[in-house]
Structures are given as structure tokens and as C-alpha cells.
Amino acid sequence: xxxxxLKGKKGIIxxxxxxxSIAWQVAExxxxxxxxxxxxxxxVAMRLGAINELAEKRxxxxxxxxxxxxxxxxxxxxKSQEVLGGKLDFVLHSIGMSPNVRKKKHYTGxxxxxxxxxxxxxxxxxxxxxxxxxxxxAINDWGSVLALTYIAAQRxxxxxxxxxxxxxxxxxxxxSFGYHYGKKKKVRINTISQSPTPTTAGTxxxxxxxxxxxxxxxxxxxxxxxxxCADYCITMFSDLTQMVTxxxxxxxxxxxxxxxxxxxxxxxxx
Ligand SMILES: NC(=O)c1ccc[n+]([C@@H]2O[C@H](COP(=O)([O-])OP(=O)(O)OC[C@H]3O[C@@H](n4cnc5c(N)ncnc54)[C@H](O)[C@@H]3O)[C@@H](O)[C@H]2O)c1
Numbered sequence: 001x002x003x004x005x006l007k008g009k010k011g012i013i014x015x016x017x018x019x020x021s022i023a024w025q026v027a028e029x030x031x032x033x034x035x036x037x038x039x040x041x042x043x044v045a046m047r048l049g050a051i052n053e054l055a056e057k058r059x060x061x062x063x064x065x066x067x068x069x070x071x072x073x074x075x076x077x078x079k080s081q082e083v084l085g086g087k088l089d090f091v092l093h094s095i096g097m098s099p100n101v102r103k104k105k106h107y108t109g110x111x112x113x114x115x116x117x118x119x120x121x122x123x124x125x126x127x128x129x130x131x132x133x134x135x136x137x138a139i140n141d142w143g144s145v146l147a148l149t150y151i152a153a154q155r156x157x158x159x160x161x162x163x164x165x166x167x168x169x170x171x172x173x174x175x176s177f178g179y180h181y182g183k184k185k186k187v188r189i190n191t192i193s194q195s196p197t198p199t200t201a202g203t204x205x206x207x208x209x210x211x212x213x214x215x216x217x218x219x220x221x222x223x224x225x226x227x228x229c230a231d232y233c234i235t236m237f238s239d240l241t242q243m244v245t246x247x248x249x250x251x252x253x254x255x256x257x258x259x260x261x262x263x264x265x266x267x268x269x270x
Pocket of ligand 1: 095
């Protein structure tokens with residue numbers, strides 16, 4: 001049941017691959033709250049994922065766009081404004097991919113061409129999206145842009161590999177662009193640092209199953225689900241959070257502020 005928190009708002013949602021995707025859950029909740037939006041993903045995801053099913057169910061238009069292509073992003077923003085009949089109020093950047101993680105390269109033996117790719121897809125793409133939106137003046141005053149991130153940007157999680165570096169850059173772009181877009185158009189830009197979540201991107205990280213259990217027992221509230229993350233995204237797109245910008249917001253059941261939990265310590269007594 002929705003509360004019309006996004007009634008009359010228009011947006012673009014990047015990154016819904018299948019039902020497990022955080023972006024998919026955000027799309028479902030945004031619709032319930034009265035938003036209209038377009039969906040987008042990399043051209044290859046049109047074949048691999050189930051985004052067509054979501055678009056049909058939610059009555060949304062899909063425009064494929066590689067988030068590393070300024071031309072694709074320009075066409076996406078034009079098309080979205082045309083389809084939705086005006087400027088946008090929110091954008092969700094829910095994009096991540098590392099060829100080094102996929103091909104199991106160790107952090108100390110990275111392929112540097114792939115490292116560039118990780119940075120471009122997973123971090124610089126946020127800058128490209130924001131620059132395109134600003135050049136086209138495509139976002140209304142007080143609009144809200146969110147990108148999803150992970151705490152490996154602040155602390156070492158060895159198997160997160162070069163994605164940790166990409167997340168650090170992503171969070172920095174949110175702060176830096178957030179300053180300029182805030183000054184110019186009152187557009188707010190934040191990152192949400194989500195618990196480990198069983199999605200295609202999440203489960204690609206080595207040792208994910210053990211790791212998700214560890215995070216769960218370290219978090220006083222347990223791990224946050226994709227659906228709960230979607231709820232948080234909705235509040236950040238709504239007018240209830242207008243003065244929040246340039247922040248990295250932890251959505252992790254308290255993991256980020258916990259040094260150690262009783263359960264984890266007890267595990268060493270066995
Ligand atoms: N799953 C987790 O444990 C977790 C935790 C914290 C943050 N995150 C972040 O959440 C975001 C969404 O990931 P998810 O967990 O929902 O997994 P997911 O695999 O469902 O989503 C990742 C998306 O990125 C898209 N993508 C990859 N390359 C692209 C490109 N060149 N252009 C456009 N799109 C491209 C994929 O097609 C996919 O839809 C990512 O930024 C991820 O790093 C995930």
C-alpha cells in the first residue's frame with residue numbers, strides 16, 4: 001500500500017536486471033508511491049535479464065543505455081523527458097560491474113585495462129549521468145539523485161577487490177557534484193551504503209555466502225534487504241528529505257558502527 005509519497009514525480013531508474021535487483025525493488029515501490037519513470041540498463045542486459053517483464057508490469061518505457069556512453073545517456077535523458085512529458089525529479093544509479101571480480105583476478109594482480117572498466121562502469125558513470133542531466137537541464141529544482149554503494153569504500157573487505165576503489169570514487173563524485181548541482185539547481189545527490197544483498201552483482205563477490213552471514217551477525221538489526229533498501233530510496237526521492245545532500249547514508253542495520261557483536265565473539269569459543 002502506497003502513501004503517494006512520489007505522486008506526480010518523474011524519474012529514471014538504472015540497473016533493474018531481475019527481480020532480485022535493488023533497482024527492481026525500487027521500481028516496484030516507486031510505482032506504488034505514484035511515480036512515473038523510465039527504466040534503463042546496458043544493451044546486453046536486455047537479453048540477459050527480465051527487465052521487459054518489469055516494464056510491462058509497471059507500464060514503463062525501456063531505453064537501453066550503456067552508462068559509459070555519453071551519447072547513450074544523452075539519448076536516454078531526451079527520450080525520458082519526451083515519454084514522461086517534462087523534467088525529472090529523481091534518478092536512481094544502481095550500477096556496478098568489475099571485470100576483475102568476474103574473472104577472479106586478485107587485487108594485487110589486477111588487469112589494469114579492466115580496472116579502468118570497473119571505474120568507468122561503476123563510478124564515472126555517475127559523473128556522466130549528472131553531467132548529462134545538468135547540460136540538458138533535465139532535473140527539476142529539489143530533484144534527488146541516488147547511487148548505491150558499499151562500506152568497502154571506507155574499510156577493507158579483501159574480496160571486494162577493485163570495486164572498493166570504484167565505490168570510493170562514486171561516493172566522492174556524489175559529494176563533489178552534489179556541491180555544484182546544489183548551488184545551481186538545488187538538486188540533491190547522495191549515496192546509500194547497503195548491506196550485502198543476494199543479487200547478481202552481490203553474489204559475484206568471492207565468499208559471498210559466508211560474508212552475508214557474518215554481516216548479519218555483526219548488525220544489531222540484521223542485514224537490510226533489497227526491499228527495505230527500496231523503502232529508504234523512496235524516502236530520499238520524496239519531499240520529506242529535501243535538505244539531505246552530499247551524504248553517504250548507511251542502510252545496514254547498524255553494521256557500520258559496530259566494532260564486534262556478541263554472536264561473532266562467541267563463535268571463537270566453539
Ligand atoms: N548486492 C549487494 O550486496 C550490494 C551491496 C551494496 C551496494 N550494492 C550496489 O547496488 C547496485 C545494484 O546492484 P544489485 O546488487 O542490485 O545487482 P544487479 O546485478 O541486479 O545490478 C547491477 C546492474 O548494473 C548494470 N550494469 C552493468 N554494467 C552496466 C553498464 N555498462 N551500463 C548500464 N548498466 C550496467 C547491470 O546490468 C545490472 O542491472 C550496485 O551499484 C551495487 O554495487 C550492492
